[in-house]
Amino acid sequence: MSDVLAQLSEVLEQRKTASPDSSYVASLHAKGLNKILEKVGEESVETIIAAKDAKLSGDNKDVIYETADLWFHSLVMLSHLGEKPDVVLNELARRFDLSGLEEKASRGGN
Secondary structure, three states: OHHHHHHHHHHHHHHHHHOOOOOHHHHHHHHHHHHHHHHHHHHHHHHHHHHHHHHHOOOOHHHHHHHHHHHHHHHHOOOOOOOOHHHHHHHHHHHHHOOOOHHHOOOOOO
């Protein structure tokens, strides 16, 4: 699974410096962080709606599609900030042996 993230990360880094006219990712970077965050927010809302619809219909196809969009745009955001997916995977691994309550307490209860 992390191979896909590593491959996508490489592609995102390459496209970061591509011409905005030839690459969707480059066009997002050219528009700046606010536009990227707008897309993350938009995809978040679409994922939530798709999940609610999936619960009613029993069909998860749209929620999977929207979650992929959300993850993709989140990776673009991380790339824009100079981070790679590994940092998120490492954070998840760090939490692996913590209960959710312990992890939340370590952040001061946020």
